[in-house]
Amino acid sequence: MFSWKKFLKILGTIFLIAFLAFFEISFISLLPAPFNHFSLFLPVIFFISIVVSYRQALWLGFLEGIILNIFSVFPFGSISLSIIISLVVVNFLLNNFFTNKSLYSLIILGILGNLIYLFNLILIKFIFFLFGIGGNDVSEALSPFVLSESLWQNAFNILMLILFFYIFNFWGKKIKALFL
């Protein structure tokens, strides 16, 4: 049966996915370094996974990855696959180790999720390099320049996660806040 609430929820999700994708491609990536290393969709997806719903985060990550992949030279499916794998690992760690949903666990899971996502991309790049279809050698992928980009990305993502945490804590009661 048709429900306006469900319809609006789906519409809101589509809008969020499109906004995150275009904000990433047409705004953030064109900012001067190091600000162009920031990835808005990653902290959003990790936050939703940890605090709101793992299921929703998986679908969001899947669809977001597909849209980003259309605009990327990366092999189609790689970005979605990297996001899904990092979400699965983050969820596993959340359910078995970082169960208290505090700010610290959010930050650590965000860092680990981001690193797993980046590692997946480097691995996929290397696999394609081995098969001679572009990609990068490991030495290029793990160069100090690339690693410094990863550090900046982690730093920005942590800031966003902290921001989301306090905003959500202010408006909702689902998470337990622990001050630094």
Place this chain on the structure above:
Amino acid sequence: MQSRIFNKLGLVLIFLLLILVILRYSGVLSPIEGLFLKALNPIGTSIYGLEQKIKGIWAKEISREDYEKIKEENNRLIVENIKLNILKEENEELRGILNFTKPDQYKFLTAEILGRDPIFLNYFILNKGSDDGIKDGFPIVSPNGVLVGKIIKTEKKISTMIVPTDTNFETAVSVFGQSDNHTSGLVRGERGLGIKMEFIRQGENINKDDLVATSGLEFNMPKGLVVGRIVEVEKEDKVIFGTATVSPLVSYENLSMVMVILPQF
């Protein structure tokens, strides 16, 4: 139990992804992708335009010293332009005498920049694709004719260009300087930070501020597209080839509109 169900969703999504990959590479998804891009490209262009306007607000004002340097360079270019015009007239006169007509080998297609690849930040996305005649390897110039990249990936409605500072960019070039011998070499990007010219034979007379332009030896790459200016020449003893550092003439980050060079043949 709950986490096992959710991990099943992860596997289902990976399986769904695999199906989508197969459908995409077999071309089944192309019409849907085309419609999707047609609908969303204007949004990307608008956001990019907004970003450029914001950048413009924060741009520093030019200093007096910089102004004088630009004025001096402008004067030098005016003189050079006059000499070139003279050469052009002589060239046309000679062609007329020889009844030689050179057909236009290339045409230019204007494209707007939508944004950057979310993973490879040295790759820019253009709002024109194979439907407009673009193919991989086609060169791209800025509105004032400086080489700013090459097409690296083409879809129906969009294409991706790589800038000269990226590691995967390379093209055959010649040096246009004080010497009449145009030294040949190869330019390659350096991890997004700069451009290096390699395979410069030892003993070649190249100097700082010499212009580097395409030599026309590469397929679909016209001759004479300026890549940059030499800032440093590195020569080592007991080495066959030297290298030089090339500085681009334009800032690739400030590009909003480019021209793709399409061969006519």
